Amino acid sequence: MPRSPAGSSRSVQDASAQSASDTDSSATAAPRSSLFVGSTEKTFQVLHAFDGPARYMALSDIAKAAGLDRSATQRLVHTLEALGYLYRVPDTRTYGLTTKVLQFSYNYIRANELVDKASPYLLDISRRVGETTNLQELDGHEIVFVARFPGQHLVNIDIVVGARLPAMFTASGIAILSRLPDPRVREILASTALEPMTPYTLIDEKKLVERIQTTARRGYAIVENETVMGDISVAAPITDHDGHAVAAINISVPTSRWTRERAEAELAPHIQVAATSISKSRLSTFRR
DSSP: OOOOOTTTTOOHHHHHHHHHHHHHHHHHSOOOOTTOOHHHHHHHHHHHGGGSSOSSEEHHHHHHHHTOOHHHHHHHHHHHHHHTSEEEOTTSSEEEEOGGGHHHHHHHHHTOHHHHHHHHHHHHHHHHHOSEEEEEEEETTEEEEEEEEOOSSOOOTTOOTTOEEEGGGSHHHHHHHTTSOHHHHHHHHHHSOOOOSSTTOOOOHHHHHHHHHHHHHHSOEEEESSSSTTEEEEEEEEEOTTSOEEEEEEEEEETTTOOHHHHHHHHHHHHHHHHHHHHTSOOOOOOO
């Protein structure tokens, strides 16, 4: 399932040190363009306050999560409520997101050429193999699920379109990183909080880099129990005309019915053939 925000388990001393570091960084940060609209940034801070596990939040909680004062938060929440993106839960003082925010996701997926071209392959694999297939894109140091075709046996209902996972700990992320320039891989590694998601999560930097290099040689990645217990994921990168990764596709299967060896032998060929076919479809997708 998606991770908790990085650093949530730090000690008070570490948190204080981080706060001081953030202050120093902001003081030395390059000045923003005069075109930058600060109020727009604050609006999205309010919306992102709902990124956490809480579905409904009081005004004070929204202000705290958004890092804004109560007065500014109150005005922004009122505006978003008037525009239909937030609503007040009846008979309470809490607010929640409305279905109107889904319009952005719908428009993105509808206009996404990659989703359009990859979906037939994912659907075909899901039907033939009977297992869940996914399409993911890289966003910062995370992968984002942009298409998902459940198999006959749904493995994990917590992962839906829009879910995020650290690229470094996932088969799809590793597959994408295996087709990116080394400086970009190092940048993503430096941005990743190396905190285990399960008892089996690989967090050793040297071994993570070695795994990416191995994936580059063989053309696919396989991960077991590292992001979700009881899950085996096999993934291959989708590349542009220059051979740089723009996304990845994967098959996710449960350890209750599959072994790592069987998944690698039977599923890797399906994934590689599909990824290669999609890569050859003259994608015009831009690199992030």
